[in-house]
Amino acid sequence: MQSFDEIRDYAKNVLSQKRFLHTLSVADEAKELALLWGADCEKAYFAALLHDIAKEIPFEESKEILKKAGLPTDFIRPLIHGPVAAYMAREKFGICDEDILNAIRYHSTGRTGMSVLEKIIFVADFTEPNRLYTDSKEVRELSRKDLDAAMLLQCDRCIKFLIDTGKIVNTLTVDLRNSLIKQQKRGKDK
Ligand SMILES: [Fe+2]
Ligand SMILES: [Fe+2]
Numbered sequence: 001m002q003s004f005d006e007i008r009d010y011a012k013n014v015l016s017q018k019r020f021l022h023t024l025s026v027a028d029e030a031k032e033l034a035l036l037w038g039a040d041c042e043k044a045y046f047a048a049l050l051h052d053i054a055k056e057i058p059f060e061e062s063k064e065i066l067k068k069a070g071l072p073t074d075f076i077r078p079l080i081h082g083p084v085a086a087y088m089a090r091e092k093f094g095i096c097d098e099d100i101l102n103a104i105r106y107h108s109t110g111r112t113g114m115s116v117l118e119k120i121i122f123v124a125d126f127t128e129p130n131r132l133y134t135d136s137k138e139v140r141e142l143s144r145k146d147l148d149a150a151m152l153l154q155c156d157r158c159i160k161f162l163i164d165t166g167k168i169v170n171t172l173t174v175d176l177r178n179s180l181i182k183q184q185k186r187g188k189d190k
Helices: 004-014 017-037 041-050 059-068 081-091 098-105 116-127 134-143 147-164 171-189
Strands: none
Touching: 004 017, 004 041, 017 041, 017 116, 041 081, 041 098, 041 116, 059 081, 081 098, 098 116, 116 134, 116 147, 134 147, 147 171
16 A cells, blocks of 8 residues: 555646645545544545545546446546546555545445445535635534534535536435435434
8 A cells, every 4th residue: 555645746746736735635624524533544534635536537538447447437527536536546556445445436426324434535525624615614613513414414505506506416415415314303303
């Protein structure tokens, strides 16, 4: 497995400056959340450094990478970079930890039954301080008090934005939202 420094250098070389700064900021945010919610800080840092590593690979090339690896290729343009980054994390950087790989793979969509590490990367990607919109600040504040409530708010805001702008909503995100609502309801019924 490669070191933090090697991965950071690689990210710096392949990403625009803005996205590289976003990556470093997600890594800091993820480390803070990991400390708070009892996840492994090192794993959180690795996952965050790698989460957008494939973001600037052209769409057709991304599909080709997945196809050659025998992996599903039916992703829309904005969502293909997660699965490609997870593939690269294993093949190029020697990361075999499934939790780190899943955190990378599902960082944009989320999914039901996420581990704490997956939740942290999903939320940190949305709340890192370079994201200046109000939604992100609200989710960030909530993530310090209740991580699942923060994820639910994030899902709500993202899904609403996608609907308002006429974009596709991934069913994994809808399933995640529904599972969080059910979980919240179960908590209240106790
Ligand atoms: Fe991303
Ligand atoms: Fe990101």
